[in-house]
Amino acid sequence: xxxxxxxxxxxxxxxxxxxxxxxxxxxxxxxxxxxGLLYLYSMLVLFSVAAIIGLLMKIxxxxxxxxxxxxxxxNSFFTLHGITMIFLIVVPGLPAVFGNFFLPIMIGAKDVAxxxxxxxxWWIYILGALIALSAQFLGDGPPDTGWTFYAPYSFRTGTxxxxxVTGAFILGFSSIATGLNFIVTIHRMRAPGMSWMKMPLFxxxxxxxxxxxxxxxxxxxxxxxxxxxxxxMQIGFFDPALGGDPILYQHLFWIYSxxxxxxxxxxxxxxxxxxxxxxxxxxxxxxxxIVVSTLAIAFVGYFVWxxxxxxxxxxxxxxxxxxxxxxxVAIPSAIKIFNWVATLHKASIDIQTPFxxxxxxxFVFMIGGLSGMVLGALSANVHLHDTAFVVAxxxxxxxxxxxxxxxxxxxxxxxxxFGRMYDKGWANIGLAVFFTGFNTLYLPMFYLGMIGMPxxxxxxxxxxxxxxxxxxxxxxxxxxxxIIIITNLVRSARKGEKAVADPxxxxxxxxxxxxxxxxxxxxxxxxxTKAPYNYE
Amino acid sequence: MNNxxxxxxxxxxxxxxxxxxxxIFTEILLFGGLFIVYSVYRYLNPLAFHLAAHELSTFIGTxxxxxxxxxxxxxxxxxxxxxxxxxxxxxxxxxxxxLLAFIFLVNKYFEWSGKISHGIYPGSEILQEASRGEILFxxxxxxxxxxxxxHIIIGMAFIGYVMRMVAKNEVRHDNFILLENxxxxxxxxDLIWIFLFPLFYLIT
Amino acid sequence: MEKEQRPHIVRYQTYxxxxxxxxxxxxxxxxxxxxxxxxYTVSTALILAAIKSTLVLLIFMHLKFDKKFYGYMVxxxxxxxxxxxxxxxxxxxxx
Numbered sequence: 002x003x004x005x006x007x008x009x010x011x012x013x014x015x016x017x018x019x020x021x022x023x024x025x026x027x028x029x030x031x032x033x034x035x036x037g038l039l040y041l042y043s044m045l046v047l048f049s050v051a052a053i054i055g056l057l058m059k060i061x062x063x064x065x066x067x068x069x070x071x072x073x074x075x076n077s078f079f080t081l082h083g084i085t086m087i088f089l090i091v092v093p094g095l096p097a098v099f100g101n102f103f104l105p106i107m108i109g110a111k112d113v114a115x116x117x118x119x120x121x122x123w124w125i126y127i128l129g130a131l132i133a134l135s136a137q138f139l140g141d142g143p144p145d146t147g148w149t150f151y152a153p154y155s156f157r158t159g160t161x162x163x164x165x166v167t168g169a170f171i172l173g174f175s176s177i178a179t180g181l182n183f184i185v186t187i188h189r190m191r192a193p194g195m196s197w198m199k200m201p202l203f204x205x206x207x208x209x210x211x212x213x214x215x216x217x218x219x220x221x222x223x224x225x226x227x228x229x230x231x232x233x234m235q236i237g238f239f240d241p242a243l244g245g246d247p248i249l250y251q252h253l254f255w256i257y258s259x260x261x262x263x264x265x266x267x268x269x270x271x272x273x274x275x276x277x278x279x280x281x282x283x284x285x286x287x288x289x290x291i292v293v294s295t296l297a298i299a300f301v302g303y304f305v306w307x308x309x310x311x312x313x314x315x316x317x318x319x320x321x322x323x324x325x326x327x328x329x330v331a332i333p334s335a336i337k338i339f340n341w342v343a344t345l346h347k348a349s350i351d352i353q354t355p356f357x358x359x360x361x362x363x364f365v366f367m368i369g370g371l372s373g374m375v376l377g378a379l380s381a382n383v384h385l386h387d388t389a390f391v392v393a394x395x396x397x398x399x400x401x402x403x404x405x406x407x408x409x410x411x412x413x414x415x416x417x418x419f420g421r422m423y424d425k426g427w428a429n430i431g432l433a434v435f436f437t438g439f440n441t442l443y444l445p446m447f448y449l450g451m452i453g454m455p456x457x458x459x460x461x462x463x464x465x466x467x468x469x470x471x472x473x474x475x476x477x478x479x480x481x482x483x484i485i486i487i488t489n490l491v492r493s494a495r496k497g498e499k500a501v502a503d504p505x506x507x508x509x510x511x512x513x514x515x516x517x518x519x520x521x522x523x524x525x526x527x528x529x530t531k532a533p534y535n536y537e
Numbered sequence: 538m539n540n541x542x543x544x545x546x547x548x549x550x551x552x553x554x555x556x557x558x559x560x561i562f563t564e565i566l567l568f569g570g571l572f573i574v575y576s577v578y579r580y581l582n583p584l585a586f587h588l589a590a591h592e593l594s595t596f597i598g599t600x601x602x603x604x605x606x607x608x609x610x611x612x613x614x615x616x617x618x619x620x621x622x623x624x625x626x627x628x629x630x631x632x633x634x635x636l637l638a639f640i641f642l643v644n645k646y647f648e649w650s651g652k653i654s655h656g657i658y659p660g661s662e663i664l665q666e667a668s669r670g671e672i673l674f675x676x677x678x679x680x681x682x683x684x685x686x687x688h689i690i691i692g693m694a695f696i697g698y699v700m701r702m703v704a705k706n707e708v709r710h711d712n713f714i715l716l717e718n719x720x721x722x723x724x725x726x727d728l729i730w731i732f733l734f735p736l737f738y739l740i741t
Numbered sequence: 742m743e744k745e746q747r748p749h750i751v752r753y754q755t756y757x758x759x760x761x762x763x764x765x766x767x768x769x770x771x772x773x774x775x776x777x778x779x780x781y782t783v784s785t786a787l788i789l790a791a792i793k794s795t796l797v798l799l800i801f802m803h804l805k806f807d808k809k810f811y812g813y814m815v816x817x818x819x820x821x822x823x824x825x826x827x828x829x830x831x832x833x834x835x836x
Contacts, residue, residue: 114549114552114556115556177563180559181556181559181560181563182556184555184559185552185555185556185559188552188555189549189551189552189555190552215559215562215563216562216563216566216818216821217566218563219563219564219566219567219569219570220566220567220569220570222567222570223567223568223569223570223571223684224570226684227570227571227574227680230659230676230680234659234660235659235660236659236660236676236679236680237659237669237672237673237676238574238578238673238676238677238680243669243672243673243676244578244582244668244669244670244672244673245578245673246577246581248832249574249577252573252829252832253570253573253574256570256825256829303821303824303825304824304825304828307828307832314836315832315836316831316832316833316834316835316836317835318831318832318834318835319828319831319832319835322828322831323828551808554807554811555811558811558814558815562814562815562818565818565819565822566818566822569822569825569826572826573825573826573829576826576829576830577829577830577833579783580830580833580834581833595771595774599767599768599771602767603764603767606760606763606764606767607760609760609797609801610756610757610759610760610801613751613756613800613801614753614756616751617750617751617752617753617756620750621750717803720801720802721802724797724798724801724802727797727801728794728797728798731790731793731794731797732787732790732794734767734790735770735786735787735789735790736786739770739771739773739774739786740774740782740783740786741774
């Protein structure tokens, strides 16, 4: 790794003035760093909306019967919450924000391979978001199918499905464009000396993710198109009355949506692989194993989709094939956990906020992952499918996994992105409140699922009441934590203490340039001679 | 667009080609989803598919296949032509490709309007009376050939655009990656048809 | 960022030969449909289509003359699709 530090006589990318002024200098910018921030700000807004919807749902669930909304509204709420969180936050999430911002820098490049395509990605994202959200306000009522749009209800419901489905379809192009861009960037634009096995683990994670984005998304695209054809022309693919099979819809939907969860988690794992060596002041344990397991997860992840469909009516052969493959795909994830923990062994750890987020990640990700194993077992799945247990599982692994890694990344790379440091005290307080709230919110759901509470139900029997109160209280606590965290970051972006180039003593290329970076990142493309995380 | 000088060494033909191939992969998977649907319903309704296929004209299908294969050859040849600095021949070959594509679409138009005038289209009364397998066959026929035709139109636009670039000498013997990429896209369109043809026209 | 001038120029003749092969296979597959091969009708048609596709990929799309990794990528994508469709059939074949 080159140790030269960027000269400070260049304007930062935040201040750079090109052809456009003001807002247009941002929304027409092809600078990967600005595009990363455009995604970040858009997601902040959308996440807040979806989180509030979630909170309202939890308030509804605090007691049996109607509390603050009727059943139809509840159905449309969990649909909107899911669509927004999945398609607009966690799928684009880490690649769109931190991948865009840091991939070129971490491989020693000045931008991505196709900067204009990158900007187009964001524009398509916004277009898809607007169209999907318009479904809430136009037509015959907001969609109520859940984010999974299962046939036949999705083509029979009178609610306003077309904009939602079309919006999701359009969003797919944004994901594909980002994936394509990253693959070519990584293949073609690594700095001299940076061989594949000298590339840091976050770019590796983005690489695996990008292949999934590119190869899996088109399938959901064409499936959503089929739903549109079903609704508008009664094409019959999923309509039993016309010869179609609703289970085929589920197959096609999950052939994308399972790999999609690896789109969510692989970059998250990449972030953890960056944070842990830095704060452990020790090189990552088992770099090669992490690379191989990243690619293994991406590959095997294509073949397990049926575990979302165990009770749908598939053949016995399909059932046990998918179950076995699901157990296989857990192995590379477990390998990573071992490697991260092994890195911490005998390390001299600097306990900073990003590191605390990484530790919390390990805790919640393990719970999420292990509960996934429970669900992957056919016999257990029969009892737990479509219960609150599943809701707990995916919130632990997606919110806990991708979400925690996102906040960890935000606190890790914040000084680099904004040139300022956040208030560490408030950051840690926010984390503590958030973490407590998170676990209080989601842990009871495992129990509720086991005793039989269904998911996506607006009402429940009295015996489920107690844990629901605890859970709903956890939601409020968690939101309070989020408010503290986000307020701290927003204030610090403008008024925080100025940050140095390398506040964490990191060993990857982003720490060799100024905070914030100049427009072209590097004055001179560095010559890479050492492997990443070389603390010894 | 950002106005900082995006470095001139930023020309990367290999990268552009890689990008195009990745895009082609997305198209393969896109049609792949429909091929999965076809395979499943063909497996479940073999006789109905076999009977329904009789309604399609093998002659037009074969003609369209020949047309597309020839057009693939002509666009491939245009790359050789431009490498030999033969701008005129390049444009002629590209023009023939477009012409053949257009004829393909005309054939498709006649095929479709023939079917539609006989009341065979998704949601039609006649189709409602038909067997389940036949409904699915025609649903797939319209969806797949329709999506394919859309890609032909896109391909024509792409090739047309590149023709303009060739005419303006912006695509030349020493800078023709755009032509190559438009050719790749066109071959993809041909590849899809190579599979569509037997699956819809040759299962009688 | 090398500016790679593709040194290899495919002869017009090669393309013509490939077209002839493609057309022959097309006419063969049409002719074969008139022979009832039972369950093998689909496979024959698909095998011929696969051979045609391979020719298009290798010659028209230049994979034979490009760097090997393009070929590996293309093969991997088809392999992936094939695996996905096979696993889907584990459901339908055994219901």
